[in-house]
Amino acid sequence: MRRKILPYLWPYRYPFLFALAQVFLMSGCELLKPWPLKIVIDSVLGDSPSPWNLHELFSKQALLVAACAGLIVIYLVLGGITLLNNYTTIKIGQRMVNDLRRDLYSHLQRLSLAFHSRRQVGDLMYRVTADTYAIQSLTMNGVFPIATALALLIGMFAVMLKIDWQLTVLALSVCPVLFLSISLLSKRISLAATVARQQESEVYSVVQRGMSAMRIIQAFTKEEEEHRKFMAASNQSLDASLRLYTLQTFYSGIINVVMALGTAFVVWVGAQHVLSGSLTVGEIVIFTAYLASLYAPINTISQTWGLIQGAKVGVQRVFEILDVERDLAEGNLVFPASGARGDVWWENVSFQYVPDQPVLKNVSLHVPAGRKVAIVGPTGVGKSTLLSLLPRFYDPLEGRVTLDGTDIRDFQLKSLRTQIAMVLQPPLVFPITVRENIAYGRPEATLEEVVEAAKLARIHDSIARLPQGYDTLVGEQGATLSEGERQRITIARAILRDAPVLILDEPTSSVDAETEALIMEGLNRLTANRTTFIIAHRLSTVRNADLIIVLRSGEIVEQGTFEELVHGNGPFALLYRSQFSLEE
Template structure:
């Protein structure tokens, strides 16, 4: 994990080095803080002459004034350096978080639908929004305090051992006890931090699921039940947080207790040294000030260890996702500038989401350029899965899919998907303007092109009735539009994309018969010259197809034109009588 973290720190090595230099300066000024007080006690109040030859002629008033000025300057410089150092480290940390978050989000965008289908959205959301901050905690709240405390300890040790080597060794005698405390507590803190983050991500998951299904929840009056689920997750999270907080505070208390014993021992021996005359009052004041300052970095080191252990959990959770290899390897081929011809060959394709539960079995079919192919069959037989193999939302377990004679796995995903326009179920719109929704696949499209696509999808008149026309913002999950309007927005989006391959998954399922006829008029114009897959149950759509594939139990049991399949009086004819008979 260290190497991966260093990779995110490397781009900021120059400001990081500057911050380390600032740390050394801060430590030096911390060392100087007690000395003006020593000069006042020993040289002004006790009358001892200054050891510096250039100050031999200074009177007590001058020494006192210079000591006070020196004290103010030390604190001012120390404060300024601390502000600068905090700004530098926070800036580096925030940029690292942004890079970390960017890589995670980009990686998630490129993982297959198979990965996303088995992952909880709320958990992924928590990893993006919260766990990514752990890299800042490890580097800026971990590395820098350690470096600062270490530099301060080294400088202070060199000064203190010159004052009184015995007291210095006594002060450091508590270090073995601190090391033992750290080793005993770190594992428990790590376990508690892991459990807390898992419970907190569960809260995100519960909220995300509920907000996505708020209409269903209200329709079935499940508000109280969903609230109970949320409270169970929230109470578990708060309990885990309390346990982690208690462990960290207990850890801090033990450390403070050990340091109190060390302080008492040093004060006792130091006072005896003053009484025996081996130390001056000013020197014991300086040493006592250093003692408090000595234990502060030791305490910082011990506390930082707990911070690092907690942060490592978050970093590890992010790398768990980043280490997931993309099961859809990107190819190297690109389509010619004029686009695909649209010839599609499915050869011996089998697919399953779960082992021993095949969804598609040995599917083979050839589709000529510009052909309209309808796919029908009962719910759950793999119709949507089959068309999902064309843009490589999934890869087949066996067999292959070819476009223009080339296995789709050899194409760059971006180039491949640019050849395909899709109208999927359920209709998905984004909480942006109507214009941006239609132009999602072609953001550079002109206003005329957007309006033309909307007219073809028979949605233009509805858009113009909205408060701001094409600039109207659509609510979350299209709450401001009807189901049929959302469907027609997605159709306009596919029309505007103008790709040589078209996938229509129930394109008219959410509209009435009159609107369906208008939409199909536009879609029929769009389908001319394009290879089109249509998953539909309505008779009008199925009749228009050049070829119909009939799926049953994951296999193609029949294929042919509408009239051929009806005359064959097989499974399709049975579907026709039961599902489409009223439309005849």
């Protein structure tokens, strides 16, 4: 854990050392706090000599004023240093949190879809937004309180030992009991903290799923059921949190009882020493003040240790994700500035999401550059999976995919994916302006280029009718747009990308027949001289394809042109006739 955290602390090592210096100054002020009171009791109210023989230089009245002024100065200096230390440590901690979030989010962006398909979105959100704060608790809220407490402990121990070594030994006799309590309860607190964070991340998951599916929930009147699911998760989180807080409170109570017993013994023995004349009243006052201050850092160490156990769980959850190896190894090659030609091969490719449940079985397919290929077949036969291998959303279990004769695993992911424009399902738009949505893949594109892409996608007229045209903000998940408008915006986005390879996954599934005809007209212009792959359930959209591939059970069972397949007696002809009769 230390090895993983230190790289996040190293950039702020100088502010960290500055904060440590402040800790020692604060400890010095804490050590000085009881001394003005001793001077008042022993040298002003009594006749004992004052430190540094000040009673010989000043009258009792002047000594009283000096002691009071010294007390004010000590508290002012201590307050100022404390404020500065709080600001310094909070700033370091927040920057470390920000750096850890940066690395975690960046790492999540680069993990494959296979990883994300296995994880709950809400849990990952909780790790990014909440668990990352644990590094601040573990370092700034853990290291500095303990460092302050240790500095105080050492200083007070030295002073108290000089005043009365017997009382000092008695005061410290409670330490073994305290540390035994720490060792016995810290593991239980750590386990309780783990469960509490897991349950809270489950609440995030339930909320995320509910918010993203609100239309379906309301359409099927499932509000009460979803509310019950939320309350069940929330109650489990509450129970886990209460168990954690109960343990921490019990832990704190034990510490306080042990320290109270220690204080009672020291006061009783100290009073005996005063009665016997071995200690003055001022010295016992200082000793008692130091005793409270002595137990305070011990209490701080014990309480902070409990906090560290909970924070350690959060940091471990973050590094659990950061330790996940990228299952898509980065290649070294890049495409030339002119881009790829677009010659694609699937060579004996097999793939499965779940062991022993193959989705693709030994598929081989060659698509020369510039060809338009349609992939058809029933739902779940591997159409989208086959094309997902091309931009390396996944890697094949067996075989390889090549682009322009080179295994795509040899290319840098960014270089590879810039060669491919995609229209995926479901159509996704972001809560930004229409222009920014279309230019998502080419943010440097001019307004004229965005408009031209929108015209090709047959969405320009709809955009022009919006309140601010291309500068209109789109609602969350495109709620202010129709399904067909969202789909055409994603098509315009792919058009503007202007990549040599184009993947269209059901590009006209959410539009009517008239709009489909207009879109296909624009797409025919777009796909000229580009290698294009179209996944379609509407077989009318594949009529102009150079090659049609029919998939069934993860295998290519038929291929040919539209005319060749529709006049045969194979699966495509049967599928076409059944769809045509349904449309009739």
